[in-house]
Amino acid sequence: MKRLAILSLACCLVCFWGASALAITPETQPKVITSASKNVVEIGLSYSGDKIFFFGVNPVPGADLVIKLTAEKEEAVKLSVKGKVGPLWMTVKQYEVTGSPFIYKIHANKPLDQIIFKETAQELELGYDAVRGKMKMHLVRGEAAPEDEAIVWKGLLKIKARANLYNIVEDPARLEISEGKLFKHYFRFPPAATEGRYQVESFCFLKGELVGYGKDMIEIKKVGLEHWFTQTSQKQPVFYGIMAVLVALGAGLLVGVLFGKGGHH
Amino acid sequence: MEIYLPIAGMSINFFLILGVGGLVGFLSGLFGVGGGFLLTPLMMMIGIPPAVAAASDSNQIVAAASSGAFAHWRLGNVDFKMGLVILAGGIFGGTIGVQLVKVLRAMGNFEFVMTVVYVLMLGLVGGAMFVESLRTIRRSKSATAEAAIAAPVSESGLTRLFNKLPLKMDFHRSGLNTSAIFPFTIGTTVGIMAAILGVGGGFIMVPAMIYIIGMPTIAAIGTDLFQIVLTSANVTLQQAIVNHTVDLLLALILLSGSTIGAQFGAVAGKRLKGEQIRILLAIIVLALTVKLFLDLVLTPSDLVSLAPAKGGGH
Numbered sequence: 001m002k003r004l005a006i007l008s009l010a011c012c013l014v015c016f017w018g019a020s021a022l023a024i025t026p027e028t029q030p031k032v033i034t035s036a037s038k039n040v041v042e043i044g045l046s047y048s049g050d051k052i053f054f055f056g057v058n059p060v061p062g063a064d065l066v067i068k069l070t071a072e073k074e075e076a077v078k079l080s081v082k083g084k085v086g087p088l089w090m091t092v093k094q095y096e097v098t099g100s101p102f103i104y105k106i107h108a109n110k111p112l113d114q115i116i117f118k119e120t121a122q123e124l125e126l127g128y129d130a131v132r133g134k135m136k137m138h139l140v141r142g143e144a145a146p147e148d149e150a151i152v153w154k155g156l157l158k159i160k161a162r163a164n165l166y167n168i169v170e171d172p173a174r175l176e177i178s179e180g181k182l183f184k185h186y187f188r189f190p191p192a193a194t195e196g197r198y199q200v201e202s203f204c205f206l207k208g209e210l211v212g213y214g215k216d217m218i219e220i221k222k223v224g225l226e227h228w229f230t231q232t233s234q235k236q237p238v239f240y241g242i243m244a245v246l247v248a249l250g251a252g253l254l255v256g257v258l259f260g261k262g263g264h265h
Numbered sequence: 266m267e268i269y270l271p272i273a274g275m276s277i278n279f280f281l282i283l284g285v286g287g288l289v290g291f292l293s294g295l296f297g298v299g300g301g302f303l304l305t306p307l308m309m310m311i312g313i314p315p316a317v318a319a320a321s322d323s324n325q326i327v328a329a330a331s332s333g334a335f336a337h338w339r340l341g342n343v344d345f346k347m348g349l350v351i352l353a354g355g356i357f358g359g360t361i362g363v364q365l366v367k368v369l370r371a372m373g374n375f376e377f378v379m380t381v382v383y384v385l386m387l388g389l390v391g392g393a394m395f396v397e398s399l400r401t402i403r404r405s406k407s408a409t410a411e412a413a414i415a416a417p418v419s420e421s422g423l424t425r426l427f428n429k430l431p432l433k434m435d436f437h438r439s440g441l442n443t444s445a446i447f448p449f450t451i452g453t454t455v456g457i458m459a460a461i462l463g464v465g466g467g468f469i470m471v472p473a474m475i476y477i478i479g480m481p482t483i484a485a486i487g488t489d490l491f492q493i494v495l496t497s498a499n500v501t502l503q504q505a506i507v508n509h510t511v512d513l514l515l516a517l518i519l520l521s522g523s524t525i526g527a528q529f530g531a532v533a534g535k536r537l538k539g540e541q542i543r544i545l546l547a548i549i550v551l552a553l554t555v556k557l558f559l560d561l562v563l564t565p566s567d568l569v570s571l572a573p574a575k576g577g578g579h
Contacts, residue, residue, distance in 0.1 A: 045268060080570050082565055083568075089562070155567065230272070241505030249327060249494070256333070
């Protein structure tokens with residue numbers, strides 16, 4: 001019994017060493033010094049997304065760069081899948097999808113598969129295959145089918161790409177590196193990017209090995225009227241509802257008085 | 266000019282919403298209908314989430330109907346007693362409707378049910394109006410037009426049936442003595458629809474009040490507006506509390522557009538004949554029906570869509 005305990009302990013230790021030897025820890029790498037044109041984005045009345053410039057210094061001249069934008073929070077989304085019932089199209093099943101990032105953008109100076117190996121990409125979650133691998137689906141309603149994973153992934157990707165929340169650009173023109181050292185690019189934060197904290201991670205690779213890492217935080221928050229409307233509607237719904245009715249009544253009566261006869265009917 | 270709608274959680278062109286409001290206002294000024302039944306589908310077409318579109322539309326209707334109700338009240342066209350009975354039904358129905366929306370949203374088929382109800386109702390109303398106005402136009406070309414128009418509305422079988430029901434009440438302003446059960450039932454039905462579709466229900470309520478309850482036309486319109494104000498106020502409040510989907514900013518922009526549009530519509534309306542206006546409205550309604558119907562039967566471009574998050578409109 002004692003021998004078995006020692007053996008299993010040894011096994012655990014070997015596994016632990018093995019895992020830590022394999023794992024890539026970006027934080028221990030030489031730091032990529034970066035700077036963002038701003039770190040706080042405010043959603044006001046005329047907000048329609050924002051563009052933030054990033055500048056940085058490549059710690060190893062000539063190394064390849066991969067820059068990833070994700071949201072700090074993980075997202076759980078519910079997706080409806082349509083199917084044909086008789087002659088009509090309607091929702092036939094729903095999946096709850098977890099583990100997929102709310103926003104996912106990558107800029108690289110050349111195609112990812114030319115910069116890193118599949119395993120590294122998987123581990124650092126770089127590229128759509130890695131995102132797809134991490135996505136978990138849980139059937140909420142309807143009957144599961146084997147092709148659902150592919151359908152849901154394709155659908156999610158389409159929804160996200162249309163809202164400009166997911167995209168991958170592998171283009172040296174988009175991620176400029178002057179003399180192999182100084183780099184510059186921008187991320188567009190679409191209007192669909194809601195309140196929260198976002199992280200921009202810069203990875204430097206030399207012959208597939210991680211040689212540098214840096215991280216910037218960007219915060220998006222609603223301000224002024226937008227903040228007030230959102231907060232009130234969520235936290236004091238009764239007050240918000242009464243206010244909405246009173247404002248509408250006031251506006252209607254005002255119009256009635258102004259135009260004499262009133263607008264509608 | 267882009268504007269960020271806080272509850273819809275999206276950025277959209279300010280003038281696009283103002284324009285949609287203006288267009289619906291113009292049509293409602295021209296045709297003398299509330300326009301809620303056109304506004305919600307139009308908003309969905311420009312990308313507003315359906316639940317937010319319906320709830321904010323209800324909010325907008327409070328404003329639109331109150332200006333009309335105010336005018337009719339001054340002219341003495343509101344039967345408050347009848348209005349309150351219908352209203353009791355409306356509040357009952359509106360509360361059921363909002364809960365129904367909640368269940369349907371959770372099931373992911375809110376949009377489907379909404380589209381089906383719209384297709385059925387718009388198809389019915391549009392079709393009936395089209396046939397009726399076409400007939401009137403044909404008839405007016407022949408010499409017998411005057412006689413046909415002069416024919417009084419006969420007391421329908423339903424009216425007689427409802428006269429036999431219990432809970433009889435005197436409705437002075439309408440000059441009626443009838444059972445309160447019928448206006449209550451009508452109110453409930455319209456209340457449920459108001460919540461699901463984000464409409465005032467005037468386009469069903471007024472014909473029902475005239476042809477089935479037997480009220481004078483002008484009193485029906487005045488009373489209908491009065492009860493719409495309160496019914497949609499209730500729906501707005503319930504939507505705000507239960508679904509958090511009322512976008513006041515959206516409602517205010519729509520309102521500004523629709524009140525301006527309605528003034529132009531009213532002027533344009535004076536230059537057209539009644540049946541010409543009705544056939545035009547019928548064509549618009551039928552076109553919308555066809556578009557919504559095609560959405561149901563054609564293969565959608567996206568099989569997978571985002572189901573609304575709990576408690577949020579996005």
